[in-house]
Amino acid sequence: MKTNFKFLAIITFLGLFLHSCSSDDDSPLVNAPVISNFEYGEGSTHSTDQVAYKGSDIHLEAEINSEATVSSITLSIRAHDLTPGDGEIDWDFEQVFTDSKYLAINPTFHEHIDIPANIPAGEYHIELTVTDKLGNSTEVEEHIQILDFITLSDISIDTAVVRGDDFHTEFMINAVNGIHNITVDVHADGVTPGSGEVEWDYEEEFEDGYHEQTEVEFHEHIDVPVTAPAGEYHIIFTVEDEDGNTKEYETHIDVTA
Known part of the structure; x- marks a missing residue:
């Protein structure tokens, strides 16, 4: 009897173990998102x-x-x-x-x-x-x-000019939203007018030929008064697009007598 009881107990345990393993194998796996x-x-x-x-x-x-x-x-x-x-x-x-x-x-x-x-x-x-x-x-x-909404490239600007003459500025503009205007600001860096000279502080807004363009070459010649004091001048070019975004480029030019 004891032998039969042990045999049945072993069979029951093996059955439960195999059922458990089978249940684990059958459980669904959750895939990653x-x-x-x-x-x-x-x-x-x-x-x-x-x-x-x-x-x-x-x-x-x-x-x-x-x-x-x-x-x-x-x-x-x-x-x-x-x-x-x-x-x-x-x-x-x-x-x-x-x-x-x-x-x-x-x-x-x-x-x-x-x-x-x-x-x-x-x-x-x-x-x-x-x-x-x-x-x-x-x-x-x-x-x-x-x-950038606005990019400037192929920049060519004179680095020196004789007063009474003009200086050349040229660069390409790409503006995703179209150009509203281009402003050029020239002012002296610590230059004091001498006898017969007049302080030169220049600012001009350009729209004609540029307004609403998305790709255009800015090409202008800026006159320098003959009375402008010689010295170094700071130039700021500002391009504004139709959405109010701006792009600046800064440089210097020497005005000579």
């Missing part, structure tokens, strides 16, 4: 061109398919080998989104991220990571070009 239809671009137009502009915002949107409830969505934006210029700063953005609209199954991610105006233009790296409540996570990595 899937990120699809990830789009991004200029915020004001919900563009998908993967281009945005300094001082504006980026529109980002993605569909998330998740078998378990989402616990967080992390977005990071970082410069790709860019060196800040004068007056510019590094932009290293990261934000974790735990809004109730995202703590769900199959949420849609949709955000607008402000872009500082004083960062370098160029390529930026975007990373979107979705994590569910079981600890599963998925990430996507993309790139976006962040540009």
